[in-house]
Amino acid sequence: MLKQLLTAGLFALPLTGLLAQEHNMSRDYVKPEDPQVQQKLAAWQDLKFGLFMHWGTYSQWGIVESWSICPEDEGWTQRRGPYAASYNEYIKAYENLQTTFNPVRFDPSKWANAAEDAGMKYVVFTTKHHDGFCMFDTKQTDYKITDVKTPFSSNPKSNVAKEIFNTFRDKGFMIGAYFSKPDWHSKDYWWPYFPPKDRNVNYDPAKYPERWNAFKTYTANQIGELMSNYGKMDILWLDGGWVRPKASIDPSVDWQKSITFNQDIDMASIAAASRKLQPGLLVVDRTVGGPYENYVTPEQTIPRQPLDHPWESCITMGNSWSYVPNDHYKSANQIIHMLLRIVSRGGSLLLNIGPSPEGDFSDTAYARLKDIGGWMKIHGNAVYGTSPLAPYEEGQAVYLQSKDRSRYIIHYLSNEQQQMNVPETIVLPDWENVDKNTVVTSPDLPGKKLKLQQENGKWGIVVPKALREGMNLRAYAITFIVAPSKSRK
Structure with missing residues (x-):
């Protein structure tokens, strides 16, 4: 119409x-x-x-x-x-x-x-x-x-x-x-x-x-x-x-x-x-x-x-x-x-x-x-029960937050792509309470903790090869869960 x-x-x-x-x-x-x-x-x-x-x-x-x-x-x-x-x-x-x-x-x-x-x-x-x-x-x-x-x-x-x-x-x-x-x-x-x-x-x-x-x-x-x-x-x-x-x-x-x-x-x-x-x-x-x-x-x-x-x-x-x-x-x-x-x-x-x-x-x-x-x-x-989280959307990623303050980065397959193209490291936005003790997981790799590394003052998620190369068209999007840090004082 x-x-x-x-x-x-x-x-x-x-x-x-x-x-x-x-x-x-x-x-x-x-x-x-x-x-x-x-x-x-x-x-x-x-x-x-x-x-x-x-x-x-x-x-x-x-x-x-x-x-x-x-x-x-x-x-x-x-x-x-x-x-x-x-x-x-x-x-x-x-x-x-x-x-x-x-x-x-x-x-x-x-x-x-x-x-x-x-x-x-x-x-x-x-x-x-x-x-x-x-x-x-x-x-x-x-x-x-x-x-x-x-x-x-x-x-x-x-x-x-x-x-x-x-x-x-x-x-x-x-x-x-x-x-x-x-x-x-x-x-x-x-x-x-x-x-x-x-x-x-x-x-x-x-x-x-x-x-x-x-x-x-x-x-x-x-x-x-x-x-x-x-x-x-x-x-x-x-x-x-x-x-x-x-x-x-x-x-x-x-x-x-x-x-x-x-x-x-x-x-x-x-x-x-x-x-x-x-x-x-x-x-x-x-x-x-x-x-x-x-x-x-x-x-x-x-x-x-x-x-x-x-x-x-x-x-x-x-x-x-x-x-x-x-x-x-x-x-x-x-x-x-x-x-x-x-x-x-x-x-x-x-x-x-x-x-x-x-x-x-x-x-x-x-x-x-x-x-x-x-x-x-x-x-x-x-998706359910989440709220927007700055910067909301960058490139092929969206950002969300749950009620327990877990942060989600969802890297999606664009409409033009035939397979997922995920970088080796996903740089995190300047979020509070992110340090070496922050736990990062992905439902695409259940039971596995993902590594964080710091470079030039920014933390990034090291994306395992299994996620970078194992995703095909039916994956649609990969989710990374950044849990609230429980750093010891």
Whole structure:
């Protein structure tokens, strides 16, 4: 998809081919005051690695999620196929996908097992995207997977959101519900009296307050259902940042310039009601900023430097957010490389996979998760629960610190390399409490202490030949653990 402008301080990852849509990162972070939210946020920040899934009826056409029904002239909204010539015919055919959606291979335990083996610790699932089709059993509309018009409704697992949340929760995952604030199927958002012009509400809410209040009630009721009927929830991940108070619009961001009307849905009430049902709930009103965006979500990008507030990069494993046949998937090495750079800056990686219309991941996606898991099982202690450590990243190394003040140097395989290229000596930064008694180990050589030597006033790790020459492409990265010195006085 066509890239959108990014705020200062970010750089785009080197994606190739079809690019998924990108969003800016909000600038005005407000630390939550609720102690339970603070506690949940700290626990979430230790997890570092999560699974994102965009899934809906659109997977049957192998197109970008929802956006082809949006009447904007952008790369990611272009209509294709036999109905593309007429907008009205296209909308009719798109909404008719409900009558053929039948993902008979849906098995959430297979996804949860693969995610667990990959070292993922939380999941965010699209309960409803912008097109308004609900992947949960809402009582507010019949445009849902559990309605009788949908073939899969007769399946015992038809309430897929509940099945996914329960299955992942049983494995100890934190649970996140993605929910789109705009709803292009709702007659109270895109009122049929007027044709939609763009992604925004197609009437003036101030002029027609009863209709807008009906939409606010609809939205609050659906979120209330998710918070009431789907077990313990940890994250309410809200998308569609154009649904926001007009006063919060940032005119320097290109896509926000199109927001004409005040689209305030009363986030204070939604957050309060949700937290009454789910104490400590993290609310992520992404790109809006303020007290209801408990962590920020740069999309398809990684900040250049550590941020002073919680954040997560949501990035696609392939080139698209939703299922596309024969999508190009990033290599396991690329994904580990991204994870390390994100964690070294204090963030988390939410890695997206789009399930197929049959209800499964591609074989390639499973293979990537397996390879990532093989590395994480050995090196995960250098990822989970760590914090950024200056100088953060130098050359092909990132630096992290654990809660017990152990320092980690992770020397990674670059995307261009075919094999690891580790120097004979890795010079340590000017860290305190490093002396001849400092213990250095590596999970790649279990049970072996590595030598330190001092030269020109700097300490360096002598890298054994077994590490320098025994690493191949599947190694991805080597971890060195520099334990806190216990020098005698």
